[in-house]
Amino acid sequence: MTKATLHFPFAEYQRRIAKTRNAMLVRNLELLVVSDPSNMAWLTGYDGWSFYVHQAVLLGLEGEPVWWGRGMDGNGAKRTVFMGHDNIVGYPDNYVQSIERHPMEHLSQVIVDRGWKNARIGLEMDNYWFSAKAHATLCRTFRVSNLHDATGLVNWQRSVKSDLEVDFIRRAAKIVDAMHAKVFELVEPGLAKNVLVAEIQKQAILGADGNWGDYAAFVPMAPSGLDATAPHLTWDDRPFKKGEGTFFELGGCYRRYHAPLSRTVYLGKPPQKFLDAEKAVLEATSAGLEMAKPGKTCGDVADAFFDELKRHGFEKDSRAGYSIGLSYPPDWGERTMSIRRGDKTMLEPNMTLHFMPALWLDDGGIELSETILITPKGAECLCRTPRKLMIKS
Amino acid sequence: MTKATLHFPFAEYQRRIAKTRNAMLVRNLELLVVSDPSNMAWLTGYDGWSFYVHQAVLLGLEGEPVWWGRGMDGNGAKRTVFMGHDNIVGYPDNYVQSIERHPMEHLSQVIVDRGWKNARIGLEMDNYWFSAKAHATLCRTFRVSNLHDATGLVNWQRSVKSDLEVDFIRRAAKIVDAMHAKVFELVEPGLAKNVLVAEIQKQAILGADGNWGDYAAFVPMAPSGLDATAPHLTWDDRPFKKGEGTFFELGGCYRRYHAPLSRTVYLGKPPQKFLDAEKAVLEATSAGLEMAKPGKTCGDVADAFFDELKRHGFEKDSRAGYSIGLSYPPDWGERTMSIRRGDKTMLEPNMTLHFMPALWLDDGGIELSETILITPKGAECLCRTPRKLMIKS
Numbered sequence: 001m002t003k004a005t006l007h008f009p010f011a012e013y014q015r016r017i018a019k020t021r022n023a024m025l026v027r028n029l030e031l032l033v034v035s036d037p038s039n040m041a042w043l044t045g046y047d048g049w050s051f052y053v054h055q056a057v058l059l060g061l062e063g064e065p066v067w068w069g070r071g072m073d074g075n076g077a078k079r080t081v082f083m084g085h086d087n088i089v090g091y092p093d094n095y096v097q098s099i100e101r102h103p104m105e106h107l108s109q110v111i112v113d114r115g116w117k118n119a120r121i122g123l124e125m126d127n128y129w130f131s132a133k134a135h136a137t138l139c140r141t142f143r144v145s146n147l148h149d150a151t152g153l154v155n156w157q158r159s160v161k162s163d164l165e166v167d168f169i170r171r172a173a174k175i176v177d178a179m180h181a182k183v184f185e186l187v188e189p190g191l192a193k194n195v196l197v198a199e200i201q202k203q204a205i206l207g208a209d210g211n212w213g214d215y216a217a218f219v220p221m222a223p224s225g226l227d228a229t230a231p232h233l234t235w236d237d238r239p240f241k242k243g244e245g246t247f248f249e250l251g252g253c254y255r256r257y258h259a260p261l262s263r264t265v266y267l268g269k270p271p272q273k274f275l276d277a278e279k280a281v282l283e284a285t286s287a288g289l290e291m292a293k294p295g296k297t298c299g300d301v302a303d304a305f306f307d308e309l310k311r312h313g314f315e316k317d318s319r320a321g322y323s324i325g326l327s328y329p330p331d332w333g334e335r336t337m338s339i340r341r342g343d344k345t346m347l348e349p350n351m352t353l354h355f356m357p358a359l360w361l362d363d364g365g366i367e368l369s370e371t372i373l374i375t376p377k378g379a380e381c382l383c384r385t386p387r388k389l390m391i392k393s
Numbered sequence: 394m395t396k397a398t399l400h401f402p403f404a405e406y407q408r409r410i411a412k413t414r415n416a417m418l419v420r421n422l423e424l425l426v427v428s429d430p431s432n433m434a435w436l437t438g439y440d441g442w443s444f445y446v447h448q449a450v451l452l453g454l455e456g457e458p459v460w461w462g463r464g465m466d467g468n469g470a471k472r473t474v475f476m477g478h479d480n481i482v483g484y485p486d487n488y489v490q491s492i493e494r495h496p497m498e499h500l501s502q503v504i505v506d507r508g509w510k511n512a513r514i515g516l517e518m519d520n521y522w523f524s525a526k527a528h529a530t531l532c533r534t535f536r537v538s539n540l541h542d543a544t545g546l547v548n549w550q551r552s553v554k555s556d557l558e559v560d561f562i563r564r565a566a567k568i569v570d571a572m573h574a575k576v577f578e579l580v581e582p583g584l585a586k587n588v589l590v591a592e593i594q595k596q597a598i599l600g601a602d603g604n605w606g607d608y609a610a611f612v613p614m615a616p617s618g619l620d621a622t623a624p625h626l627t628w629d630d631r632p633f634k635k636g637e638g639t640f641f642e643l644g645g646c647y648r649r650y651h652a653p654l655s656r657t658v659y660l661g662k663p664p665q666k667f668l669d670a671e672k673a674v675l676e677a678t679s680a681g682l683e684m685a686k687p688g689k690t691c692g693d694v695a696d697a698f699f700d701e702l703k704r705h706g707f708e709k710d711s712r713a714g715y716s717i718g719l720s721y722p723p724d725w726g727e728r729t730m731s732i733r734r735g736d737k738t739m740l741e742p743n744m745t746l747h748f749m750p751a752l753w754l755d756d757g758g759i760e761l762s763e764t765i766l767i768t769p770k771g772a773e774c775l776c777r778t779p780r781k782l783m784i785k786s
Contacts, residue, residue, distance in 0.1 A: 048625040049611060052521075052724035072711050072753060076623035093711040097728045099545070102519070126495070126526035128445075133518040133544065135525030151526065152492070194605040198598035205591035205628075212587040212630035215612040218442060230469035232441040235598075236648075237605035255629075318465050318486040329722045331445035335490045360465060 004080055006045050007255050008164055013082055016043055019157045021061055030119035031111070032059040032150055033138075035130040037328040039154035040067075041256060044083060048076040051129055051328060053096055054103035060116065068107055070096060104137035112141065122150025128330070155336050159323055161350045166373060168257035169325065169352055171211040173371055173382035175252030176261045178208035180385045183250075187392060189242040189267050193235045197222060200250065207254070216251035216258060217332035223247065228365035231358065242268040247358070247367040251332055258324050258332040260354045261383050262367035265390045277359050277366045278389040280312030285357050285368065285387070288320065288339070292355070292372060292379035298343035305357060306341060314359060321355040324371065347374045355379075397473055399438045400648050401557055406475055409436055412550045414454055423512035424504070425452040425543055426531075428523040430721040432547035433460075434649060437476060441469035444522055444721060446489055447496035453509065461500055463489060497530035505534065515543025521723070548729050552716055554743045559766060561650035562718065562745055564604040566764055566775035568645030569654045571601035573778045576643075580658050580785060582635040586628045590615060593643060600647070609644035609651060610725035616640065621758035624751065635661040640751070640760040644725055651717050651725040653747045654776050655760035658783045670752050670759045671782040673705030678750050678761065678780070681713065681732070685748070685765060685772035691736035698750060699734060707752060714748040717764065740767045748772075 006013075020043065024032060034057040040046045044057055044065050055069030064083040067074075071090030078088060091106040111117070121142060124130050126149075138147065161169070182203045186196055197220050207213035223233040224246040231249075240246065244267055251260040266274060288305030298321075305320050321339035324332050332354070337345035339355065351374040358367040368387055372379040381387075399406075413436065417425060427450040433439045437450055437458050448462030457480045460470040464483030471481060484499040504510070514535060517523050519542075531540065554562070575596045579589055590613050600606035616626040617639040624642075633639065637660055644653040659667060681698030691714075698713050714732035717725050725747070730738035732748065744767040751760040761780055765772040774780075 047627075048623065049614065049627055049723065050625040052726075072624050075753065076625055079620055079623055079626065094733065096712065097715070097726070097731060123525065125529065126524045128521045128524065130525050131519045131521065132516065132523050132525050132528030133542065135528070136518065149526065192605065194598050194600065198595045198606070201598055202591045202595040205587050205594055207587065207630075212585065213591070214629075215627065219608040221442065227472055230441065230472055231465050232443040232469055233472065234440075234442055234608065236607075237600075319489065322490070330442065333445075333490070338490060340487065360468065 029122040031116045032122045035124045044081040047080045102137045104134045108141035125149040126151040171254040172252040172259035174208040179203045179250045192237045194237045197235045214253040216253040217327040217329045221249040245364050256326050259371040262369040264366045280314045284308040289379045298337045298345045302339045302341045324354045422515040424509045425515045428517045437474040440473045495530045497527045501534035518542040519544040564647040565645040565652035567601040572596045572643045583632050585630045587630045590628045607646040609646040610720040610722045614642040649719045652764040655762040657759045673707045677702040682772045691730045691738045695732045695734045717747045
């Protein structure tokens with residue numbers, strides 16, 4: 001029997017599962033079909049780039065969870081999950097990307113075989129990895145009245161991190177600091193952007209302070225000038241130019257745990273408007289961070305941040321942050337709380353968020369973000385990179 | 394008005410759209426809701442790491458396509474798509490990852506406003522980016538009898554590449570060759586695996602021969618020893634060891650077009666079983682490639698490959714390849730044809746495939762793959778890295 005490499009003690013998985021089962025009981029669910037790879041990893045340890053095919057973890061109210069996926073990935077499960085091999089179930093390869101059969105037909109049979117035919121089943125209905133067709137296929141075997149939307153159920157259990165998880169995020173923060181240091185060391189007019197991104201990604205994987213780097217759930221965003229009016233452009237080989245701002249939204253990752261951090265670099269002398277935006281973002285950030293403590297809501301933080309921003313004459317029509325932690329592409333967010341007016345999520349110690357006060361203006365963008373840990377005393381910024389516009393002339 | 398940067402001449406997009414509309418007519422569809430970012434990019438040029446929120450391209454039977462997505466990503470659309478700004482529609486940020494409202498409610502209104510209320514609509518039902526909840530939400534506005542499964546409809550139009558696309562894949566092939574050269578140059582016992590992967594990823598983004606590197610749709614797979622019994626494990630910081638094999642499944646990417654290539658490195662003297670597996674894979678590959686020409690089916694190629702493998706005493710229970718081209722994470726495959734017994738897809742000139750004859754054995758794995766172009770004369774391997782087990786002692 002191959003031995004699995006777990007990143008946490010077994011008790012940590014037991015605690016996570018118990019917490020999730022409590023949430024299932026509240027919702028009167030007897031089985032969860034967990035399709036989100038981050039949730040699968042959090043519950044069982046499973047780690048592999050296999051989420052491009054249908055896979056899931058089945059979590060009932062007792063016993064071990066069941067890993068289900070493509071047959072060949074069962075070997076990856078054996079190397080990474082804590083469960084016994086009886087609870088690792090693979091489907092044959094002719095189900096993969098076939099128009100004749102759907103993997104969810106196989107999963108339906110597994111669910112029936114394990115006695116959950118008439119169970120009340122929770123499904124992650126609004127998840128990248130649970131397609132409309134997957135749902136339609138399950139509906140052929142199970143009574144629709146037994147299928148319930150459990151989107152986010154596991155994600156919410158992940159909000160408050162264990163100390164071990166916080167430690168991983170602290171390590172990731174060291175990595176992203178090293179990535180930004182590399183940016184500031186190398187960026188200059190004439191340097192092709194892909195050459196800089198190559199060095200950033202090298203640093204990301206080398207890691208920092210003895211912590212090796214895992215792949216982050218986003219690739220670097222690094223748009224310059226007018227491209228920086230758009231938040232999610234990546235890179236090409238055009239050179240950096242004098243008189244242009246570039247924001248770098250980067251993430252360090254340690255064993256799938258993330259610390260994102262954004263900084264903006266200006267080559268040359270920034271126009272006054274850019275400096276005004278920097279001042280507005282910095283003061284609004286201070287106001288928001290001041291508010292980010294146990295007992296306050298995400299909405300309270302948003303109000304403090306957006307009100308201060310407005311006082312400086314800037315408007316931002318998008319959220320200013322979100323919960324982060326363990327993740328797989330395409331998003332390092334946990335898709336639960338957002339720093340957004342009206343969000344009623346109460347902050348608790350050991351929550352971790354990407355506080356993301358970005359401004360995308362008509363002619364450029366400025367991002368100065370922080371990965372924060374909620375402590376009993378308030379928000380702790382986990383990175384050490386100075387929070388300011390980086391100017392290189 | 395900001396100007397978009399297109400990677401192909403406008404006529405190429407027109408050709409792609411006309412081809413897709415023909416397929417819509419055959420299926421009697423009046424509107425396609427295209428959620429797959431690869432299909433969105435192929436039809437309109439759209440490029441951005443924004444597929445972690447709901448977005449789509451609407452393609453009717455006439456007029457320009459419509460880009461629809463998160464408001465802030467509308468700026469990215471303005472920088473990358475050919476359509477006029479009237480056909481770039483953003484939804485407000487409070488739809489993002491909200492439990493109160495779903496972006497598909499907004500999309501429903503856009504579809505109605507543009508006169509498609511009673512159209513026969515094709516949906517990419519089995520796509521990562523079209524969730525069960527997205528479908529359920531559309532069902533609240535549109536008659537279910539008007540909603541049809543169009544999974545793969547656009548993907549299949551992408552199978553035969555234009556010469557311009559083939560040129561991009563050739564450039565990507567140069568990049569992946571440079572990545573494998575870096576592996577062979579640096580790998581040695583004692584080297585931490587993440588240090589090697591850092592250099593591989595740096596090379597991937599630096600590119601090769603003047604072609605800058607884009608991010609590939611997979612991160613490097615690089616499992617060693619027993620981990621190599623599993624196909625989709627990534628890396629950590631454990632050092633390479635003498636007497637161990639490691640396979641490297643890597644992909645070069647040029648402007649979103651991929652050339653994947655796998656090679657296996659053995660440090661020290663490989664055991665006879667490993668050499669036998671190499672011989673079997675190489676001869677089965679030759680048999681498969683010999684068969685890969687216009688007029689033959691993917692199933693014919695699979696028969697030639699698997700029969701030869703069997704003659705050598707090896708069984709493989711998974712497919713031996715798939716169509717590749719333009720893609721976004723998490724899969725560089727096009728999710729259409731597979732090199733699998735019984736696949737009736739007829740090969741045509743300018744198809745491109747990842748011929749992937751991997752063997753995952755009980756105690757290790759061997760991968761020696763090729764990115765191939767179907768030419769009138771047969772299969773052309775686009776990479777130059779020698780096809781053999783790389784032994785370093």
